[in-house]
Amino acid sequence: MFPSECVSDCYSPERRPLKFQDHGCECECSESIESSWQEFYLVVFLTFTGLFSMKKILLLLFSVISSFVFAQTITVQGKVVNTLNNKPIKASIRYKSYPTGGISGAFLDSIFSFNIFGSSKYQITVEADGFIDRTVIIDPKEAMQEQILRDISMTSLDRAITLDHLIFETGRATIKPTSYLALDEVVAMMKENLKIVIQLEGHTDVAGDTKKNMQLSKDRVEAVKKYIVSKGILKDRIRTKAFGGTQPLSLEKTEDAKALNRRVEMRVLRN
Numbered sequence: 001m002f003p004s005e006c007v008s009d010c011y012s013p014e015r016r017p018l019k020f021q022d023h024g025c026e027c028e029c030s031e032s033i034e035s036s037w038q039e040f041y042l043v044v045f046l047t048f049t050g051l052f053s054m055k056k057i058l059l060l061l062f063s064v065i066s067s068f069v070f071a072q073t074i075t076v077q078g079k080v081v082n083t084l085n086n087k088p089i090k091a092s093i094r095y096k097s098y099p100t101g102g103i104s105g106a107f108l109d110s111i112f113s114f115n116i117f118g119s120s121k122y123q124i125t126v127e128a129d130g131f132i133d134r135t136v137i138i139d140p141k142e143a144m145q146e147q148i149l150r151d152i153s154m155t156s157l158d159r160a161i162t163l164d165h166l167i168f169e170t171g172r173a174t175i176k177p178t179s180y181l182a183l184d185e186v187v188a189m190m191k192e193n194l195k196i197v198i199q200l201e202g203h204t205d206v207a208g209d210t211k212k213n214m215q216l217s218k219d220r221v222e223a224v225k226k227y228i229v230s231k232g233i234l235k236d237r238i239r240t241k242a243f244g245g246t247q248p249l250s251l252e253k254t255e256d257a258k259a260l261n262r263r264v265e266m267r268v269l270r271n
Contacts (some may be wrong), residue, residue, distance in 0.1 A: 074143045077113035078150040080126055089154055091128035098123040098137055098188070116140065123185075125192045126152050132161060132268050133196065135189035137181060160201060160265040166224070173219035175227060183224065186266065187231040197270040199239040200224050205258040206245040214244035224264055239269065 080091045088110035095114060096104035098121040105114055116122050122138045131154040142148050155161045165182040168175055175183075190196055202217030221240040229235045250257035 072118060072140065072143075072146070074116050074140055074146050074148060075113065076116055076122070076124075076138055076148045076150065077111070078152060079111045080128070080152050080154060081110075082131075083153040083155045083159075089128050089131065091126050091131075091154070093124065093126050095122055095124045097121070123188050124150070124152065125189065126154065127193075128154055131156055132159075133189050133193050133271070135185050135192060137185050137188065139181075157268055157271060160267040163224075163264045163266055166264055168220055168223075171216070173216065173223045175223055180227075183227050184231070187228055187233060190228070190233050190237065193271070195270065196268060197237050197239070199241055199267045199269050201265045201267060202240070202242045202244075203247055203261060203263050203265070204245045205261040206248050206251075207258065208245075210244060214242055217244050218242035221264055 076095075080089045080093065081087060082089055090108070090110050093107040093109065093112050094104065095106075095112075096102075097116075103120075103122075112124070116138070119140055121140070123135055124138065125133065125135045127133050134152055134154060136150060136152060138148060138150065140148075163182055163186070166175070166179045168179075186198075190198070200221040202221035204213040204217050206213075218240070221242060225235065225238045225240055228238060245261065248257075248261040249263075250260050
């Protein structure tokens, strides 16, 4: 018979086992195994009532066993650094399976390393005094040679974070689906810290009509707010502000400079 819980390794850089929590088959791998067993029991019943063949029940049993025994093991590791100088920051680092949280672990360090199994995503939340909380989502599909390297950059509370990988349709406030993961990380961070209040600040490049740019930057931050609220975050915790092209990061006229200026930033108003 199968064990009733998922298994994970959690080690410090010195390979010392750290605290590990398993909340009883709430993780995705346990759920998939439980679901497979339910299907298996149903097929057994149908077999004995003459509605299913023994060949099919053996194939299903093999599938259930394979999903557990041959689950891929991936090592996730990285370090926590200051965005400004890339120096390491000692922080509280927590990880858990996403979105159920059935598997979890914790570190108090500037580096981390742990194993994940199967196809379940994981989230890593980092907290450090004087810095904005960060949450990143790890997808096993990112693995190269059964390893995922992910450094986490921390921004001080008095600065704004640019929401990287947030892409809109040209000249519009429509968010492209490839941006959803970046916004899901903001959602996860706000669910971890229920006190946090953020301000979304919209910027465009300096080309074109000033009034249209201001309206476009307003529409885009409102679109981001709408997405975050749709994921269960109270709208009162999100404020918006539009700047149009009045605060460019670069005054160059190159396409790279224009892309740099077109951005949405997140500022923490209350932590």
